[in-house]
Amino acid sequence: MNRQAFYPHLSVDCVLIGFDEEGLKILLVEKTHVESGHTGAISKLPGDLIYEDEELDAAARRILFDMTGMSSPHLEQFHTFGSPSRIKNPADREWVEATSGRKIGRLVTVAYMAMLRISTKLRKLMESHKTRWVPVDDLPELAFDHRDIIELALERIRSAVKKEPALIYDMLPSKFTALQLRRLNEEIHGKSMDVRNFHKKIAARPYIVQLDEKEEGVAHRAARYYRFDRKIYNRLYCRN
Amino acid sequence: MNRQAFYPHLSVDCVLIGFDEEGLKILLVEKTHVESGHTGAISKLPGDLIYEDEELDAAARRILFDMTGMSSPHLEQFHTFGSPSRIKNPADREWVEATSGRKIGRLVTVAYMAMLRISTKLRKLMESHKTRWVPVDDLPELAFDHRDIIELALERIRSAVKKEPALIYDMLPSKFTALQLRRLNEEIHGKSMDVRNFHKKIAARPYIVQLDEKEEGVAHRAARYYRFDRKIYNRLYCRN
DNA sequence: CCAAAAGTGTTAGGCGTACACCCATGT
């Protein structure tokens, strides 16, 4: 922190939602625990206080960058959590006060979410951090109300994708199979889809272009690769 | 203010969206101007600082109640505005500092919206306040970034209604004509609808029930009244 | 009788959904 922190009562937390071969995951960091008889580190969402003169969006972007080394993903504010009881847990309160160096009555946090693919490149960028990607359906105990925050994020991701379907492709490799795309959709919407109907849908979207390339070395019929063509997409939907 | 205010850097603003015979309107209050060479009161959204130990939602509800005497309407947080440049206008800054009695570097506000009908009963409740309902397409100059806040609210109202169609009926009298319902929909979605298709839609919704009553004293064929039956609605859609 | 708004049916296309079998590949 080389700039002076803004009010110690306002923070930004980021729900970074990633996707890899195994499924949807959330990025968690360890809350380095303060000595107080409590044992074991507890996980939390990445977040930080806001610097003076820093836009909320910029603070979120900074946290995203510090955690992942990425700056491109679509980042979206989705809710502000400010219940006085957010930090009623003594261990949480101690940690906040130790971290900020002040007595804190209440901590209001503006929550953002971003969707990204967990690529090997990303994993490499993140090696140095004490972070981990945790499957959404296997979350550990979390500090503060971070579980609520994640739950709301997972609800909102659905509306975000409905409004802007291109977001899906931020979570996929540049070449992907129909199965990967379908699994991702299924995880986001929480229900399984019919394979045939799904292929029809892909075929109907001109911005999902079939490649000649296929999978290699798999123990079954090799799947075609597809890619997302953003130019075609933008031309069709005028939004940029 | 009989309780101590929470941090003077965090406020709640409410975009109260009302509907009457004339159309969609926003509730604005006059920012009583501080002497400083600037003349003329400027309008703003109703809002206030947050009390200690007060939930954000509760603060919004309090503002709603103070302004309208109503407590029932659906109130929904939709965005937090915290740009350092929000109060760059000197007149705005002066007002904030005079009102809170402190030097303020930055003011972060959590924005809520509610939809309600502008009934004669409501008008009576509000007579005492220095508030006015202003048509959405005829907004005056506004303090801070309140115009941006309203614009976002008007965008969000659409998603809110799509998710929960019953919200529409909070803005209508208990007995309403097809025209009123259609006009309201048109204003919310920003496009006109076909009359026949609209009647078909009404007829298809079992929770919009036709009354025997008709308009009286109008200079044309009298329109039927309808009412919204929340019981039927809830039974159909399982929520709450 | 005129003005002003109310009310009414049919058709066509798009979209989602349900459903079952053969194909390619590695072991």
Add this chain to the structure above:
DNA sequence: ACATGGGTGTACGCCTAACACTTTTGG
């Protein structure tokens, strides 16, 4: 040969959207 996932077509129902004339009422 067998296990594993890849890939394909048809039919139905629902919703949306386009489109024009007659009815009722007060003035």
